[in-house]
Amino acid sequence: MDQRISFVTLAVRDLDASRAFYLDGLGWAAELDVPGEVLMIRVGELVVLSLWAERGFEAEVGPIRRGPGLAPMTLAHNVATREEVDAVLALARAAGADPVSEPEEREWGGYTGYFADPDGFRWEVAQNPGPIGSSVLP
Template identity: 35%
Template sequence: MKQIILPAGLLFLGSIAIGQGRNDKEMEQRITFITLGVNDINASIDFYENKFGWKRSAQGSDDLIVFELCGLYLALYPKNALAHDAGVDAVGQGFRGFTISYNVRSVQEVDDLIAVLKSRGVHVVKEPQKVFWGGYSSYIGDPDGNLWEIAYNPYLKHE
């Protein structure tokens, strides 16, 4: 049953996302769902709920934890089960080739948020600093080594 939940959920979300017409050749520019394969679901729940302060969505289950994020969903799912679902090997270490960014509205907000996360025991990979593209950012790691950039981007439109 556990391995059926994720594919069924993705199928459901995929059916919602098809609203652009069957004959279109291009995808809409959007992302709906990001699922992180995690080694220890309880450690990841602790990180996202107690370090970030996020609240779980009722859409999840015991082994599929979902957070609603302003029009995007972030899910946590056991790494081995997610790899099995995708038909790939779960083994792999080091940089994963992507980061997730959390953008704030000022340089001071980056500094303040990093200070709070440090006080909660979050591993800071890169201290806040001015960056080559004109912004200001820092990187933190979650329990599985996924990199989160905490950034101020002066060119980004905020809601």
């Protein structure tokens, strides 16, 4: 098996709200858009973010665990500068994102902040000055 991820699939409660947030708010473009079912957005050369309506997700994958707390995962968008971190967080908040945390200097040397999309999935916006951080920049 090749060491790679092709799709990141998230089950969303309201696909229309997710579409408005990602396409209209963040200015991203749909690769595939099937209203009421799925929205797919190319987020890397070989990576697609797939947002499925919950019902279709559960039909294929199985029941979704519901309840208090957060999904035990984050998505990350790395940028080259601290100013870009601030700008991306401002854009997300203008698009209606929940401003989870203000950006701050991290103990490991980076600068990051978080926002939540309409379903509460946490996005980290990060400037990571280390080699691994630089390796994921376009």
